[in-house]
Amino acid sequence: MSNTQPHLYTFPGKAELAENLRQYILKAETAALARHDTFRLAVSGGSLPVILAEALLGDSPASQFGKWDIFFADERAVPLDHADSNYYLLKEEFLNKIPTELGTPSVHPIAEKHANQDDDPKQLADLYQADLKRTFTGEGSDTLPAFDLILLGCGPDGHTCSLFPGHGLLNEKTAWVAAISDSPKPPPKRITLTLPVVAAAAQIAFVATGGGKKEIMRDIFDSEDGRGLPSALVNQAAGDKVSWFTDSPATEGVAYSRG
Numbered sequence: 510m511s512n513t514q515p516h517l518y519t520f521p522g523k524a525e526l527a528e529n530l531r532q533y534i535l536k537a538e539t540a541a542l543a544r545h546d547t548f549r550l551a552v553s554g555g556s557l558p559v560i561l562a563e564a565l566l567g568d569s570p571a572s573q574f575g576k577w578d579i580f581f582a583d584e585r586a587v588p589l590d591h592a593d594s595n596y597y598l599l600k601e602e603f604l605n606k607i608p609t610e611l612g613t614p615s616v617h618p619i620a621e622k623h624a625n626q627d628d629d630p631k632q633l634a635d636l637y638q639a640d641l642k643r644t645f646t647g648e649g650s651d652t653l654p655a656f657d658l659i660l661l662g663c664g665p666d667g668h669t670c671s672l673f674p675g676h677g678l679l680n681e682k683t684a685w686v687a688a689i690s691d692s693p694k695p696p697p698k699r700i701t702l703t704l705p706v707v708a709a710a711a712q713i714a715f716v717a718t719g720g721g722k723k724e725i726m727r728d729i730f731d732s733e734d735g736r737g738l739p740s741a742l743v744n745q746a747a748g749d750k751v752s753w754f755t756d757s758p759a760t761e762g763v764a765y766s767r768g
């Protein structure tokens with residue numbers, strides 16, 4: 510358990526949030542490129558890809574996208590062109606909009622051959638973990654992968670990645686990528702990075718917006734141990750490596766100190 514505190518930033522609206530997220534990501538990118546000439550990140554689905562595009566592809570976009578290596582924080586077991594696919598969402602909302610002169614990220618989708626709701630998602634998780642191990646080779650196969658940045662969403666129930674409240678996967682200690690067959694949010698079969706992998710990242714950012722999140726934000730930040738919610742467990746495990754980018758409606762009534 511970390512003894513340092515996560516940062517909570519609240520902005521009046523999405524435009525200010527996007528600008529601050531842009532600065533944060535560019536700083537993480539610069540640090541990563543100085544460390545190993547590549548920017549290894551994991552991204553979520555849900556509301557995140559739209560805000561990512563707003564942050565990075567607005568006026569004067571400046572990232573070195575050719576040096577980005579993008580994994581998925583979680584993914585649904587569906588074909589890559591399915592409306593429920595996080596890959597599809599990222600492609601439509603973000604990747605396809607990157608100007609070609611800024612370079613093309615390397616993207617790591619799930620193995621489409623096994624991506625359907627009829628199969629056991631374990632094989633999908635194992636293949637994705639193998640992909641991660643190839644990327645993070647040289648850091649020791651037993652060492653957890655240290656993403657430069659993980660960009661997360663937080664559901665109105667406090668889930669993050671595909672780690673849901675009260676689910677046994679929250680206790681996973683050894684796997685890097687785990688399968689879930691009973692996600693309470695459809696579709697039920699998915700894969701997800703595990704909590705130890707999320708906590709091992711150099712930096713972790715949550716983006717949570719809208720009044721539909723305010724009750725869960727109060728639980729995460731103002732309740733005893735964040736009620737053990739998955740997003741609160743990330744806060745506890747990673748401390749001040751975690752930054753929350755929120756808007757005023759999402760944090761209305763949250764007492765936790767900002768900054």
Ligand SMILES: O=C1O[C@H](COP(=O)(O)O)[C@@H](O)[C@H](O)[C@H]1O
Nearest residue numbers: 553554555556557662663664670
């Ligand atoms: O199912 C999922 O939901 C979470 C949260 O989504 P949001 O729309 O509330 O931001 C998302 O982070 C995750 O990647 C996705 O699979």
